[in-house]
Amino acid sequence: MAMVYGDRxxxxxxxxxxxxxxxxxxxxxxxxxQTNKLMVVDFTASWCKPCKVMDPVIQEFADxxxxxxxxxxxVDELLEVSQSFQVQGMPTFMLIKKGKVTDKVVGVKKEELxxxxxxxxx
Amino acid sequence: xxxxxxEGFEKRLELHFFxxxxxxxxxxxxxxxxxxxxxxxxxxxxxxVSAVGNSYFDAYVLSESSLFVYPTKIIIKTCxxxxxxxxxxxxxxxxxxxxxxxxxxxxxRGSFIFPKSQPFPHxxxxxxxxxLQDTIPSNLCFRKASIMPSKSSSHSWxxxxxxxxxxxxxxxxxxxxxxxxxxxxxCMTELDPILARKFFRRxxxxxxxxxxxxxxxxxxxxxxxxxxxxxxxxxxDPCGYSMNGMxxxxxxxxxVTPEDGFSxxxxxxxxxxxxxxxxxxxxVVQIFRPGTMSISTTCNGFSNDMWTQMASAVEPLxxxxxxxxxxxxxxxxxxxxxxxxxxxxxx
Numbered sequence: 001m002a003m004v005y006g007d008r009x010x011x012x013x014x015x016x017x018x019x020x021x022x023x024x025x026x027x028x029x030x031x032x033x034q035t036n037k038l039m040v041v042d043f044t045a046s047w048c049k050p051c052k053v054m055d056p057v058i059q060e061f062a063d064x065x066x067x068x069x070x071x072x073x074x075v076d077e078l079l080e081v082s083q084s085f086q087v088q089g090m091p092t093f094m095l096i097k098k099g100k101v102t103d104k105v106v107g108v109k110k111e112e113l114x115x116x117x118x119x120x121x122x
Numbered sequence: 123x124x125x126x127x128x129e130g131f132e133k134r135l136e137l138h139f140f141x142x143x144x145x146x147x148x149x150x151x152x153x154x155x156x157x158x159x160x161x162x163x164x165x166x167x168x169x170x171v172s173a174v175g176n177s178y179f180d181a182y183v184l185s186e187s188s189l190f191v192y193p194t195k196i197i198i199k200t201c202x203x204x205x206x207x208x209x210x211x212x213x214x215x216x217x218x219x220x221x222x223x224x225x226x227x228x229x230x231r232g233s234f235i236f237p238k239s240q241p242f243p244h245x246x247x248x249x250x251x252x253x254l255q256d257t258i259p260s261n262l263c264f265r266k267a268s269i270m271p272s273k274s275s276s277h278s279w280x281x282x283x284x285x286x287x288x289x290x291x292x293x294x295x296x297x298x299x300x301x302x303x304x305x306x307x308x309c310m311t312e313l314d315p316i317l318a319r320k321f322f323r324r325x326x327x328x329x330x331x332x333x334x335x336x337x338x339x340x341x342x343x344x345x346x347x348x349x350x351x352x353x354x355x356x357x358x359d360p361c362g363y364s365m366n367g368m369x370x371x372x373x374x375x376x377x378v379t380p381e382d383g384f385s386x387x388x389x390x391x392x393x394x395x396x397x398x399x400x401x402x403x404x405x406v407v408q409i410f411r412p413g414t415m416s417i418s419t420t421c422n423g424f425s426n427d428m429w430t431q432m433a434s435a436v437e438p439l440x441x442x443x444x445x446x447x448x449x450x451x452x453x454x455x456x457x458x459x460x461x462x463x464x465x466x467x468x469x
Contacts, residue, residue, distance in 0.1 A: 003341040045175070047149055047153075048175040048180065049150065049152065049154070049155075049156050049159070049173075049175065049180050050173035050174055050175045050181075050182070051175065051182055052156055053156060053170070053173060058136065073164060088176060088352050088368075089175065089176050089352045089354070089368055090174065090175050090176065091174075105332075106352060106354070106373070107172055107173060107174035107246075107354040108170075108172050108173040108174065109172055109332035110331030110332075111332050111333070112330055112332035112333045112336070114330075115329075115330060115333060
């Protein structure tokens with residue numbers, strides 16, 4: 001199930017969602033609260049090189065973990081959203097289930113992120 | 123001391139660049155492609171293990187230490203038998219493509235535990251200086267090389283600086299809040315073996331280097347050195363630990379080689395001359411309880427107070443100041459090198 005929001009094209013396949021307005025993000029966040037689905041949000045910045053290292057990894061995880069939702073948020077574009085999650089370093093991955101942040105990974109940590117995804121997706 | 127083992131003592135390189143095209147900024151060197159950085163690191167023979175960035179700089183944990191990329195400066199610190207100086211030419215090359223020119227170079231290191239294991243040009247400070255002299259562009263015409271002594275011939279501090287006369291550094295050692303900063307490099311050997319054991323992985327723990335690193339940071343109290351800092355850590359298999367800390371535009375970094383016989387730990391950070399560094403120093407000593415420790419501080423101007431502050435901060439923890447050396451380097455500032463040894467109780 002890949003629902004594509006936003007009126008701008010995403011730079012990834014439809015498996016990794018992106019949001020360009022906080023209203024659409026909030027609506028999506030609220031909708032997902034009602035489900036048991038794990039959502040992994042990748043907070044990135046276009047100018048942050050460490051973020052680029054994780055881009056292909058997130059794509060790989062999105063292909064592998066079909067029952068998990070992957071979202072990419074640009075901190076400059078959705079400043080209020082990244083501030084509400086208190087994002088300081090990038091990339092930051094927030095693991096969210098039923099509207100709550102169950103875990104987070106800050107920095108390029110592929111194995112740690114994979115371990116937490118496997119732990120929380122059940 | 124073991125006959126041979128992993129060399130914990132790092133070689134540190136700090137390069138400053140200058141560019142007058144406003145289009146390059148605010149990112150500057152941070153625009154360097156990750157692929158270009160990887161090529162530079164390949165020349166040095168190390169790889170990226172983890173990374174994180176904030177609005178001020180990017181920090182990379184390497185297989186053999188750390189790399190920090192700021193808009194106008196790069197700091198690379200590598201241990202083992204890496205060939206750090208080989209990064210200079212590729213960095214100049216890639217920076218040139220971005221419209222940036224080298225304006226300052228600073229190379230520092232302590233004394234190697236296993237000097238005979240080092241590859242050329244790290245075979246001697248003389249060879250390193252010759253290599254640097256030949257590699258650095260001629261516009262950096264203000265140069266100085268110095269070996270700062272301690273009471274022991276096996277513990278010296280080696281410094282080489284080269285600067286472009288047109289770009290003196292007064293503006294550089296200030297951060298964006300206009301605070302005068304100093305860089306502090308602490309090198310510790312003969313770590314307390316019981317404390318050093320915390321930097322060994324539990325056999326077959328089934329964990330990744332990332333999560334084991336996170337656990338080590340908490341278990342050892344490293345996260346308490348600066349509770350404000352964001353930490354990017356990694357635990358090596360079967361032992362060893364590295365971390366980079368980010369606090370606004372200030373970095374900190376710790377590297378640990380815990381094996382008995384050649385144990386080593388380093389702590390480096392940037393601080394403001396206005397703040398007290400005592401808490402940080404005390405925490406570092408408590409975490410490692412080294413037999414020997416050296417503290418090298420570089421600053422463009424600070425009072426005598428600073429050094430007595432440092433010595434008196436660690437004295438109550440049994441670290442006695444054994445030597446003090448000071449030298450001035452054109453545009454780079456004053457370097458102070460102090461060595462300490464632990465007053466141990468005999469068993």
